[in-house]
Amino acid sequence: MSAAPGRSQASSHRSPQGEAPVSAALLDVENLCTSFFTEDGEVRSVDGVSLRLERGEVLGLVGESGSGKSVMGLSLMGLIDSPGKIVAGSIRLDGEELVGAPEHAMRRLRGPRLGMIFQDPLMSLNPVLRIETTLIETLLAHEFIDSATAHRRALAALTDVGIPSPAQRMRGYPHEMSGGMRQRVAIAAALLPGPQLLIADEPTTALDVTIQSQILHLLQNLVAARGLALIMISHDLSVVASLADRVAVMYAGRIVESGPVQQILSRPAHPYTRGLIHSAPVMSEPGTPLPQIRGAPPSPLGRPAGCAFAPRCDRASSSCTSMPALTDLHIGHAVRCWHPHLEARLPGIAA
Amino acid sequence: MTAHAEGLPVQDVALELRHVGKIFAQEPDWIARILRRLGVAIQDYRLVAVHDINLQIAPGEMVGLVGESGCGKSTLGRIAAGLRAPTSGEVSYKGVRVDAAGTRMPARERLKIQMVFQDPMASLNPRRRVGELIAEGAVYHGLWTRTEAAQRVADLLVEVGLDPSHAHRYPHQFSGGQRQRIAIAQALSVNPDVLVCDEPVAALDVSIQAQVLNLLMELRQRRNLTCLFISHDLAVIRHVCDRVAVMYLGRIVELAPARSIFEDAQHPYTRALLGEILRIDGGRRQFTPIQGELPSPLNPPSGCAFHPRCPKASAICASEAPPLQAQQGGWAVACHHPG
Numbered sequence: 020m021s022a023a024p025g026r027s028q029a030s031s032h033r034s035p036q037g038e039a040p041v042s043a044a045l046l047d048v049e050n051l052c053t054s055f056f057t058e059d060g061e062v063r064s065v066d067g068v069s070l071r072l073e074r075g076e077v078l079g080l081v082g083e084s085g086s087g088k089s090v091m092g093l094s095l096m097g098l099i100d101s102p103g104k105i106v107a108g109s110i111r112l113d114g115e116e117l118v119g120a121p122e123h124a125m126r127r128l129r130g131p132r133l134g135m136i137f138q139d140p141l142m143s144l145n146p147v148l149r150i151e152t153t154l155i156e157t158l159l160a161h162e163f164i165d166s167a168t169a170h171r172r173a174l175a176a177l178t179d180v181g182i183p184s185p186a187q188r189m190r191g192y193p194h195e196m197s198g199g200m201r202q203r204v205a206i207a208a209a210l211l212p213g214p215q216l217l218i219a220d221e222p223t224t225a226l227d228v229t230i231q232s233q234i235l236h237l238l239q240n241l242v243a244a245r246g247l248a249l250i251m252i253s254h255d256l257s258v259v260a261s262l263a264d265r266v267a268v269m270y271a272g273r274i275v276e277s278g279p280v281q282q283i284l285s286r287p288a289h290p291y292t293r294g295l296i297h298s299a300p301v302m303s304e305p306g307t308p309l310p311q312i313r314g315a316p317p318s319p320l321g322r323p324a325g326c327a328f329a330p331r332c333d334r335a336s337s338s339c340t341s342m343p344a345l346t347d348l349h350i351g352h353a354v355r356c357w358h359p360h361l362e363a364r365l366p367g368i369a370a
Numbered sequence: 371m372t373a374h375a376e377g378l379p380v381q382d383v384a385l386e387l388r389h390v391g392k393i394f395a396q397e398p399d400w401i402a403r404i405l406r407r408l409g410v411a412i413q414d415y416r417l418v419a420v421h422d423i424n425l426q427i428a429p430g431e432m433v434g435l436v437g438e439s440g441c442g443k444s445t446l447g448r449i450a451a452g453l454r455a456p457t458s459g460e461v462s463y464k465g466v467r468v469d470a471a472g473t474r475m476p477a478r479e480r481l482k483i484q485m486v487f488q489d490p491m492a493s494l495n496p497r498r499r500v501g502e503l504i505a506e507g508a509v510y511h512g513l514w515t516r517t518e519a520a521q522r523v524a525d526l527l528v529e530v531g532l533d534p535s536h537a538h539r540y541p542h543q544f545s546g547g548q549r550q551r552i553a554i555a556q557a558l559s560v561n562p563d564v565l566v567c568d569e570p571v572a573a574l575d576v577s578i579q580a581q582v583l584n585l586l587m588e589l590r591q592r593r594n595l596t597c598l599f600i601s602h603d604l605a606v607i608r609h610v611c612d613r614v615a616v617m618y619l620g621r622i623v624e625l626a627p628a629r630s631i632f633e634d635a636q637h638p639y640t641r642a643l644l645g646e647i648l649r650i651d652g653g654r655r656q657f658t659p660i661q662g663e664l665p666s667p668l669n670p671p672s673g674c675a676f677h678p679r680c681p682k683a684s685a686i687c688a689s690e691a692p693p694l695q696a697q698q699g700g701w702a703v704a705c706h707h708p709g
Contacts, residue, residue, distance in 0.1 A: 083575040197663050227438040228602060228646040229660050236657035254576055257648035261655045291577075298580035300609035301649060305629050308587065309580040309609070315545040316575065 045248050046072040046095070046216060051108035051118075053087075053094045062319045064090040066272035067108070069345075074215065075246040079259030079280070081295075082269035083316050088252045091269070092218045095250070096135050097125040112216070130161045134209035138221035140201035143208070144193040150177070151189035154208055161212045176207040181237060199230035203237065210241065217242075220252045235262060256295055260284055265351075268292050271317055271327035274345060278352030288348055288359035290332045296364065326357070334358040384429040384596040385450065385483070385564050389459035390469075392420040392445050417667050419445040421620040422459070424694075429563070432590060432597040434607035434628060436643070437617035438664050444568055446617070447600045451485040451566040463564065481511060484557035488569035490549035493556075494541040500527075500552055501537030508559040526555040531585060547578035551585065558589070564596045571606065583610055605647050608632060613700065616640045619667055619675040622694055625702040636701070636708040639676050674706065682707045 053065040064087045072078050082088040093099055095110060097117060110117040112132060117125070129135075137143050144153060154173035155166060162169075170189075177185035180203040193201055202222060209217060219238065223231035239262060242249050253259050259266055260280055267277035268289065276289040287293040294312040296302065303309050314331040317323060323330055329339035338357045345355040396415040398406065406412050420442045427433050435443045448454040450461055455471035462468060466479045487493040494503055504526055505519040514522050524534035530551040541549055550570060557565060570586065571579040587610055590597055601607050607614050611628040616637065624637040635641045642660040649655075662679040665671055671678050677687035686706050694704040 083577060199663055227664065228604075228643060229438065230663060232646045232657050232659035233661075236659050239657060255648075256576070261648050261657075295576055298577060299605070300580075300583070300603075301605045301647065303609060305609050306587070308584050311580040311584055312577040313581075315547060315578060 044071045045074045045076075045113060046070075047109075047111040048095070049109045049111075051091070051094060051110060052106045053090050053099055053103060054106050055103040057102060059320055063272050063322075064103070064319065065094060068269075068272075068274055069108075070267060070274065070277070072216070072248050072250065074248055075242070076265065077242060077249045077251060077263045079263030079266040080250055080252045080269060081254070081256050081259050081266060083254055085271075085316055085319055086269040087272040088254075088269050089220050092135065092220045092250065092252050095218060096129060096133055097122075098135075130157065130212035130214065132214055133216050133218070134212070134214035135218040135220065136202070136205045136209050136222050138224050140198070140205040141193060143205050144201060146193055148192075149189070150191055150193070150204055153204075154189075154211060157208050157211050172211065173207075176211050177204070179210075179241070180204070180207045181233075182207075197230075198226050199233060202226065202234055206234075206237065206241070210245075210247075214247070216248045216250070218250045218252070221254065222251075223258060224253070224255070231258075238262065257299065257301075268295075271322050272319070273327070273355060274353075275328065275355045276353065277345075278349075282349070282352045284364075286352075286360075286363050288352070288354040288361065289328075289356050290334050290358075290360065291328045293360055293364060326355075382428050383426045384431070384464060385425075385427040385598070386462045387423055387425040387446075387450060387459065388462070390420060390423045390425075390446065390449055390456045390461065391418070391458040392442070392449060392454065393418050393457045415668060418620050418670070419667065420449065420456070423622055425615060425622070425625075427564075427596055427598065429596055430590075430594045431613065432599055432611045434611035434614040435598060435600045435617060436602065436604055436607050436614060438602060440619075440664055440667060441617040442620040442667075443600050443617050447485070447566045447568045447598060450598055451483050452480050453485065477511065481513075481560045482562050483564040483566065484560065484562040485566045485568065486550075486553055486557050486570050489573050490546070490553040491541070493553055494549060496541055499538055499540060500544075503541070503552065504537075504556050504559050507556070508561075511560060513560055522559070523555075526558060529558070529589070530555045531581075545578070546574050547581055550574060550582050554582075554585065554589070558593075562595070564598070565590075566598045566600070568600045569602065570599075572601065572603070579606075586610065604643055616643065619665065619670055621675065621691075621704065622702075623676065623704045625694065625700075627700055630699075634701075636697075636703040637676075637705045638680050638682050638707075642679075674704075 048070045051065055051068045055062040080088045105118050155169045158169040174185055182188050182203055223234050251259055251262055263280050266280050266283045267274050270291050276292045297310040312331055317327055325340040325342050329335040343355050343357045345353045347353050394417040402412045437443045449456045452468050452470050456469055460467050460469050463479055468480050501523045504523045508514040509519055523537050527534045532551055571582050599611055608628050614628045614631055615622045616624040618639050624640045635644055660679055673689045673691050674687045677683040692704045692706045694702050696702045
């Protein structure tokens with residue numbers, strides 16, 4: 020597919036032995052389709068998504084609820100359970116195919132290669148285990164080390180994520196901590212086995228603003244210090260924009276626009292991306308009506324044929340009843356639209 | 371000294387909160403009572419959710435209440451709407467006391483204050499049709515007759531931007547934004563003068579938030595509504611409100627005109643909150659977050675509650691809580707080192 024931005028420059032090459040092609044990128048997702056088979060029919064949560072992530076790169080994945088961004092993250096982790104299924108496409112991590120990989124192979128990857136943190140850390144931390152048990156178990160599951168070493172590394176990990184008096188906290192339980200502290204523990208647990216790719220699904224949505232900023236600061240530092248690749252999933256374009264190198268905007272299971280963060284913010288080409296940016300209150304003169312996107316996202320069971328955004332779009336025409344391809348506007352900036360905006364965005368007052 | 375100590379003339383005040391405080395205390399259980407009778411010192415848990423708040427809202431004014439979770443903003447909102455009794459102080463609407471702690475308040479006055487909640491799924495009965503939900507309050511209070519209810523419901527649905535034929539549907543058949551419109555129509559059915567909105571857009575998708583904010587601004591204009599708008603999001607508050615009150619651990623720490631607070635915040639906490647507003651067009655940025663977390667309201671710091679996190683804190687901040695001092699231009703700040 021012409022889908023993945025940056026595809027044109029980065030080329031796949033064959034390994035010296037001339038075996039399977041090895042991708043240069045850390046993560047290479049091609050035409051991924053994940054569906055849920057419900058009583059009401061097939062829900063195509065992720066519908067042909069291609070993306071590529073280099074080592075140390077931060078990709079922001081933006082979308083509203085139901086856009087498929089979280090299912091995308093779970094698909095990468097191999098965490099899709101019945102009635103859901105990856106029905107097509109491929110996910111290659113360092114050249115290794117993950118789609119169709121047996122569970123024992125995925126277990127070997129989850130942790131040492133792929134880590135994930137979720138919106139609600141209470142979901143990922145076992146409430147009846149001490150923090151140290153959670154962290155040490157995580158290490159012992161993947162590495163043959165003695166428990167004293169594991170304990171030492173767990174303590175160091177807590178220190179790294181900025182938990183005050185980590186030695187006491189090791190003996191504590193998740194419910195004794197605040198939301199921000201729990202999220203720090205979840206990050207420490209995800210990073211302990213040393214993954215190359217971290218997937219963060221709305222990691223700050225449940226947190227207060229001042230704590231959100233602390234966690235974003237922490238993620239930013241960890242990514243830079245360890246050369247981690249990060250996929251930051253969020254409904255909030257401003258959170259993603261503040262952290263990411265590249266942004267991909269999802270709507271109704273598809274990527275509708277992707278590109279370097281500055282390019283997306285200053286020249287959003289897709290009417291949906293542009294609408295999202297303009298409807299943010301910081302972008303308007305106080306008291307004036309906010310530019311709004313009319314209507315609501317389509318139900319995943321009854322998506323319109325062609326461009327799913329067309330019923331809400333001011334630029335829609337008859338051609339929008341067929342699906343536009345994700346095509347490159349500039350190098351690395353791709354948009355899925357028949358009538359993309361080519362002009363720069365009018366600056367908001369906050370610009 | 372309190373903000374507006376000089377006071378607005380009575381006719382210029384729609385909603386007034388006077389020295390409102392709310393303490394949640396844990397009743398001692400039977401074990402504690404026995405132990406206490408035996409002479410064992412048992413600690414009482416007292417949570418000061420709201421501490422001595424004075425606030426006057428002019429007719430047609432929209433005041434924003436902003437703060438982090440646990441700061442008491444929702445408790446204050448519920449007290450203002452008459453849903454919770456304050457432990458001390460009183461709330462009055464046009465000079466008539468309306469708080470739930472007052473003696474038998476006139477129902478008519480209380481109807482003038484209505485509330486819109488964050489999650490319409492929790493505030494709309496899922497088993498009732500939308501038309502019934504909207505009409506129920508007005509019919510019960512004798513404002514509408516049953517015969518005219520259908521027409522009134524249709525008018526209200528149109529006013530909040532919904533199709534009047536949807537009155538026969540159930541709440542689950544609507545999207546989140548539409549449900550919030552229904553909740554707003556429900557609040558408007560008894561023709562209120564004051565609307566207390568508690569995080570009305572926090573549960574909505576980004577593309578829907580702007581729609582609901584626009585609707586609220588429109589309704590406020592058309593009906594000349596007085597609003598108390600509660601949100602954790604300063605950007606939203608700045609956009610829709612005239613004045614903003616910043617709360618921290620049960621107290622108002624700064625009260626200021628919404629338009630200029632972005633340039634001129636006096637309290638270090640407000641400045642920190644403003645610094646956290648993520649600019650969409652800023653692109654990548656370096657974060658310099660303020661340290662620490664909101665302290666437990668069960669065990670608040672001495673003096674100014676913000677001093678353990680404050681970059682400007684000095685000795686006096688730990689010993690003495692600064693009062694909310696009125697300044698010029700409708701500004702008030704509670705800080706020993708403002709500016």
